[in-house]
Amino acid sequence: MSWSRVAVVGGGLVRFGELFESSYEQMAHGAFEAALASVDLGLDPGRIDAIVLATQRGTLWGQEGIGGNTVPSALGLAGTPCTRIENACPSGADAFRIGAMIVASGVHDVVLVIGVEKMRDKSTEEGLLSRAAGGHPVYTRGETAPVLFAPFATRHMYEHGTTPEMLAAVAVKNHHNGSLDPYAHFQSEITAEQVLSSPMVCSPLRLLDCCPQTDGAAALVLTSAEKASEMTRSPVWVAGFGMGTDHPYLHEKSSFTSLPATVSAAERAYEMAGIGPSDIDVAEVHDCFTITEILDIEDLGFFEKGKGGRAALDGDTAITGRIPVNPSGGLLAKGHPIGATGVAQLVECWWQLRGEAGPRQVAITNGYALQHNVGGRGSGVSVVNILTSRSP
């Protein structure tokens, strides 16, 4: 594969949370300003050639059916080309992948990738129900978000001896990391006892096994290798990306212990980057539920199938562990404003590779960070992006 290298030269986000005081446009503007401010040598916004926007739940915000004109005027960039990506939970990660391909193609020099999601202008009940009767009139009825993952927990426990304590270890670790992240929705520690005694949401998942409904926005600036040196002294590079899909209905799954979309997305990203899982220093993965992180770290190749729960319990995925996972607090603590989630994970990877993650900083030895999302009906959509601090 021949493609021109793409640099990440800026990134930023707003603090995630229930941002009742902020509009969608204000969040977008906040993330954009933070990303612009992070460009070391400065960037004139007028140099932005195109915008790739990720917003998944226009229905929750009351602005469904609006296209690329959703954000440019809010950013003061009216007239700039903008494409809106709606691709389930990987929307932000896919917007980044598309943005990278645009730059790599040579058509545009500077691309803004921005993810914005307003989850809490509607009630949590409506957010939950919004997907409980979509799709087929009968076959998916009652399929709220936890139903997409809880059957995997039931089966993972049955086949691999994974325990509620192992699931709880994921939540405890990510809430600890969140306590170190000033952008996180939740910034306090929790105990395993708290997780295990929290209300049952969708067995075997309890309240603290689940991510919250969060508002937020995050943005990244991508540019070509030639232009990168004009903007920063320490660029981070796109090493590879991959996307995978799988059947959209749960009854079509051949296995309830693995997500094939993640497996194929990861294979493609590793191949493009020319590396393997052991080269990754840090990973921001999709932990909408505790079981999801366990599935992820197995499907991404960090741990053998069935060993993910044990790894979480043993601290292998802590900031100081063998492979730090979700140092930002992950979706569980940092929050999951869907379109913004993947972009914010990439901001965290960018900070980690530049050594700017403060108390959350992990040891960077190989210079690779991996970002991953999986979601959609049947968890059938996944994107993996790999960034590197190594010069091309």
Next chain:
Amino acid sequence: MTEANHLGRPLTASDHAFMANAAPSPKSRISAVGAALGSMPIDISEVARSWSSAARPGSTTIMVCAEDEDALTLAWQAATAALDAAGWDFSSGPAPRATSGLPIGVWWGTSRPPFGEGPSHSYLVASLGLPEDTAGTLITGSVHAGMDALLAAMDAIAAGSVTNALVVASDAVLPGTGTAVERATGAGAAAFLLEPEAAGPDDASSLIITIRASRSVPVLDRYRGEAQPEVGDLYDPRLFREEVLLPSVESMGRALEGAHESSGAAAIGTWVLPDPDGRLGAAAAKRLGAPAGPTRDLFRVAGDTGAAAALLGLAVAIATPGSPEATAVISYGGGRTSGLIVDAVSSASVSSISRDLPGAAQVRSVVARGGPDTSTATYAEVLRSRAQLVAMADPVPMGLPPASAGSIRGTAEVLRREGAKCRSCGWTSIPPTIHPACVNCGATGFDAVRLGTTGVVHTFVVNQTMPAPFTAPLPLVVVDLDDGSRVMLQGISACAASLEIGQRAHLVLRRYALERGAPVYGYKVAPAPAPSPGPAVTGPGDHGSKEVRT
């Protein structure tokens, strides 16, 4: 003074000449039977206490509908049991195979069709996997509808317009809150498969409907107007008892007896009588000098099952081992009284009933359930299940409108349990309308298959956080069906606490939702039923308690 009948009309010669007649020929043979009761046990004395009314002595537990059951799901359950018992095999596709001959018709009687106006009958036909040219009709309008369905099916058999008639009587009466009707109303269904008399096997006895009679008087007793969803109490229960029900049942019983005697058959051994309140049945039996046992026993398990009551009583009577050779059943509703007699007729080479009626064991197991030791639902749960207790909440529009093209496509394939079996790799893609290409190999050549109803739990969840209109706990279960396919469906709420990977399960038709006024149906996962109990050891005339039958 002119002699008058109980309603004040002068008696005429035709009143005195009223008599039952021989059933039209060819007569109908009952070849299989099935039954169902609502799955929610309620203690009717608790209902009485909730209204500060004295509980009647001897009141007990009866079965009503859970929130996802109604007259259609009960009809499906009873009819499926009868068809299974008859050995009808639909596994090769949506059209039945191996029936003793087409055409077939479905006669369904209920006072509560799922749609006041709509596709009630066609939903039942589709969910049973019967062909699109299935004949028959939906009969409704009073609790006499179940008996009417049976009479109409007999006529169709006699006329030769069908050679297989499925008769289903089901009901889920919605009683008014705080009424006496509420303390008597159960929910249930019975199904009979009929065929022309000659179609029976030569080497066994046959259950033949030999005598029938109907009578009609314009009397207003229990009624429900167009805008009225609930059934209320009788204006004057004494008037109904003394002037309507008891005289009607008595004169019908006498007419049946007379006709049966003159045909030279054995005396009627079992009487199944109308019993809308748990007392009238016994009073009617007393007037006829008949045992009250069968009527009383059924009420104690099922309560008043409305339009299903007469046929459910008949099903239980003929499913009881050692039952007498002649069984009479009388139904009353909406001014109409009908009666018929089922005779066990042996061929020359057989001297007694030599085999169990197909489905009899299933019927026995259905009525053996319930009873005072079953843990009962609270009154609030009962009200909620009838949508008489509704959360105050803004409705969130759910999914596709039920009459939209997408819902119609989806509903048909769900009711029929359609799958698309790949001709290349054998994988079954479900449902067909969303799978123009095979899930497994991408090929596009398919054979239509009808999914089975039995399998093993592969994985599951129990959702505890469901805002209205859903209710928690809501299980969602992935089942590996015995036919090799896999489905993910809601589980019935009663199984929430006991689900396990690897357990046997089966699919049952349930009402998923009432959406914009229309019921939405689909299959749900339920624990596999316990094996049917074998024939009981009790003898004729012993219509004793449930305990004896278990």
